[in-house]
Amino acid sequence: xxxxxxxxxxxxxxxxxxxxxxxxxxxxxxxxxxxxxxxxxxxxxxxxxxxxxxxxxxxxxxxxxxxxxxxxxxxxxxxxxxxxxxxxxxxxxxxxxx
Numbered sequence: 001x002x003x004x005x006x007x008x009x010x011x012x013x014x015x016x017x018x019x020x021x022x023x024x025x026x027x028x029x030x031x032x033x034x035x036x037x038x039x040x041x042x043x044x045x046x047x048x049x050x051x052x053x054x055x056x057x058x059x060x061x062x063x064x065x066x067x068x069x070x071x072x073x074x075x076x077x078x079x080x081x082x083x084x085x086x087x088x089x090x091x092x093x094x095x096x097x098x
Contacts (some may be wrong), residue, residue, distance in 0.1 A: 017086040019069035023079050028087070029070035040066035 021029045043066045051057050058064060065072050075081050077095055084090045 018085075019086070020082075020084040021070040021073060022082040023073070023075045025080070028073055033068055033069045043067065063078065 016033055019029075024038055026095055044064065047064065047066075048058055052061060063072070068084075069085065073093055077097055079095045081093050081095065082090060
């Protein structure tokens, strides 16, 4: 499920579709999606418990991902990013200065 500003979008089987991430014309990743943990909440709970046992915790400003089609990739200011997921389509964005 994807949550956007309180609304949710359920994508049952499409998370197993091929996904591609392109930054500035360079193919960065191409993968088949899926969640081996079964549900994203399961990995979030594990992470919270694990970091707590290490006396680290999850702090405000930490970046947490419970799964990704392509892995966590950082793109610089001005980068042109294209994300494609078969059967869902394509999203394009340009990262500008804040």
